Amino acid sequence: MGNSDIPDTGGLQGIEIKTPLDPDWGVYSSTYNRRVPVIPRIVVLPATTEHVSQAVRWAAAYGFKVQARSGGHSYASHSSGGMDGSVVIDLRRLQNIELGQDGIVRVGGGVRLGNLDRAIWQDGRAIAHGTCPTVGIGGHFTHGGFGVTSRAWGLSMDQILRLDVVMADGQIVQASEMVNNDLFMAMRGAADSFGIAVNFYIRTQEAPKAITKWSVDLPQAMKTVDNAVETFQYIQDFVNDASKIDRNLNVVIFLGHDRFTIEGTYLGGALQFHDMVLMPLLQGCPAKDGHSASYNPVGWMMLLQQLADGQDLNVSPNHMERLIFFAKSVAVSNPGLSRDELKTYFEYLLSEGQSTSIGYFVGVQLYGGIDSQITANTMRDAYGHRDAMWMFQHYGFVNEGTFPEEGIRFIDNLNKALGSKHGASNNYADPSMERDEAHKLYYGAKLEILTKLKGALDPQDVFSHPQSIQKE
Numbered sequence: 001m002g003n004s005d006i007p008d009t010g011g012l013q014g015i016e017i018k019t020p021l022d023p024d025w026g027v028y029s030s031t032y033n034r035r036v037p038v039i040p041r042i043v044v045l046p047a048t049t050e051h052v053s054q055a056v057r058w059a060a061a062y063g064f065k066v067q068a069r070s071g072g073h074s075y076a077s078h079s080s081g082g083m084d085g086s087v088v089i090d091l092r093r094l095q096n097i098e099l100g101q102d103g104i105v106r107v108g109g110g111v112r113l114g115n116l117d118r119a120i121w122q123d124g125r126a127i128a129h130g131t132c133p134t135v136g137i138g139g140h141f142t143h144g145g146f147g148v149t150s151r152a153w154g155l156s157m158d159q160i161l162r163l164d165v166v167m168a169d170g171q172i173v174q175a176s177e178m179v180n181n182d183l184f185m186a187m188r189g190a191a192d193s194f195g196i197a198v199n200f201y202i203r204t205q206e207a208p209k210a211i212t213k214w215s216v217d218l219p220q221a222m223k224t225v226d227n228a229v230e231t232f233q234y235i236q237d238f239v240n241d242a243s244k245i246d247r248n249l250n251v252v253i254f255l256g257h258d259r260f261t262i263e264g265t266y267l268g269g270a271l272q273f274h275d276m277v278l279m280p281l282l283q284g285c286p287a288k289d290g291h292s293a294s295y296n297p298v299g300w301m302m303l304l305q306q307l308a309d310g311q312d313l314n315v316s317p318n319h320m321e322r323l324i325f326f327a328k329s330v331a332v333s334n335p336g337l338s339r340d341e342l343k344t345y346f347e348y349l350l351s352e353g354q355s356t357s358i359g360y361f362v363g364v365q366l367y368g369g370i371d372s373q374i375t376a377n378t379m380r381d382a383y384g385h386r387d388a389m390w391m392f393q394h395y396g397f398v399n400e401g402t403f404p405e406e407g408i409r410f411i412d413n414l415n416k417a418l419g420s421k422h423g424a425s426n427n428y429a430d431p432s433m434e435r436d437e438a439h440k441l442y443y444g445a446k447l448e449i450l451t452k453l454k455g456a457l458d459p460q461d462v463f464s465h466p467q468s469i470q471k472e
């Protein structure tokens with residue numbers, strides 16, 4: 001059978017499917033990142049857990065490779081299979097959200113973050129996760145998930161108390177620290193290689209009452225390489241100083257050849273933020289001449305709305321954007337970057353950033369620093385970057401046409417300019433890496449146990465894409 005042939009779908013009776021013969025095939029087969037198009041063999045749209053199980057059994061019996069799709073935002077089109085000819089199990093019909101008296105919410109595998117936020121907000125509850133409301137719980141929560149409350153509450157992944165999982169042989173099982181704990185470990189960091197999470201049981205928090213959203217723009221910092229190095233080094237020292245910050249401070253640095261902006265949120269009032277954080281931060285800042293700072297109190301829902309950058313928090317299960325981009329990430333371990341690494345990096349950014357033909361941004365998320373509840377977490381999981389200080393994202397885009405080779409080189413070299421000893425995030429999956437390199441950078445020391453678990457939990461390599469874990 002060729003890659004595009006339609007297999008006998010008799011074993012999928014009672015389940016909605018989409019094949020290349022359907023007029024709306026394009027809606028179900030196209031990828032979020034148009035730079036990485038792949039064509040599935042068939043897209044299955046289960047409406048129940050049993051449907052997911054039936055679909056996995058069917059695909060495994062044919063020897064097809066399977067990937068789940070939740071919000072469909074994979075940078076590497078992994079949720080379309082990552083290569084032509086895979087079976088996509090699209091979870092958009094699994095939209096249940098039920099909040100219990102105990103503050104634990106049960107969430108279907110196809111729910112988007114914005115809808116989850118709106119549903120639990122009715123009871124004044126909140127969850128740690130990233131900024132984009134259209135991202136799905138399925139990919140985001142199973143591969144990390146960093147957001148404005150992560151230094152205070154942990155990654156999204158750390159909020160998962162239990163999962164209902166469909167395994168490679170179609171079995172439906174629970175996974176938690178108490179039951180199937182190897183599977184639970186693998187599903188938190190590497191779910192794409194181990195199973196399909198059909199229901200998540202997630203810890204919620206009382207939505208913070210006092211929040212300050214803040215931003216400091218430092219135009220002088222990018223005037224020279226020395227300024228940039230000194231400023232970054234200063235911030236790095238600041239967030240590693242126990243007398244200066246605690247877990248309530250969230251920091252993201254946005255960089256460009258002409259931009260150095262530090263921004264974030266603070267879980268506390270605006271006056272407190274001004275006195276405890278902003279003044280001390282600016283006091284010793286090397287490139288503060290001409291700076292502009294803003295800080296405003298916001299409510300939880302307003303914060304989510306502002307972070308969503310104009311997108312509605314009420315997301316249709318059929319919502320899909322299509323962008324053209326190439327992104328790479330660098331996970332830098334504690335205590336952070338050396339002066340030499342920073343110098344090489346800023347030399348490249350300042351000289352080459354001006355001349356590249358693509359649009360780009362650099363986002364640097366603070367994972368570590370004093371009192372971070374990301375690095376403090378000691379749960380057994382498959383996440384490769386518990387010791388991260390910074391997560392750099394180098395994101396290049398064009399609005400139309402073909403992404404140019406020059407743009408690939410620019411993003412690649414910018415990434416390399418930070419040095420070779422760092423890791424990378426599989427939530428910003430980079431399809432330009434070969435499997436071995438991706439494994440080393442995504443999973444680090446956890447790769448060994450994951451390859452063993454793959455042999456035990458998915459020996460036929462059903463859950464597979466070009467960068468998935470393989471058995472040893």
Ligand SMILES: Cc1cc2nc3c(=O)[nH]c(=O)nc-3n(C[C@H](O)[C@H](O)[C@H](O)COP(=O)(O)OP(=O)(O)OC[C@H]3O[C@@H](n4cnc5c(N)ncnc54)[C@H](O)[C@@H]3O)c2cc1C
Binds near residue numbers: 144
């Ligand atoms: C606009 C935008 C903003 C972002 N902001 C942030 C941010 O602030 N912080 C952050 O940490 N990340 C952020 N990300 C990255 C995001 O977390 C990842 O792209 C995430 O994997 C997307 O999840 P998804 O369900 O939408 O993707 P999908 O493409 O559906 O899935 C991604 C991967 O997870 C697998 N998967 C999906 N559902 C399941 C499931 N139920 N069980 C098992 N495997 C599953 C898929 O097979 C695929 O391999 C952002 C991405 C975008 C596009």
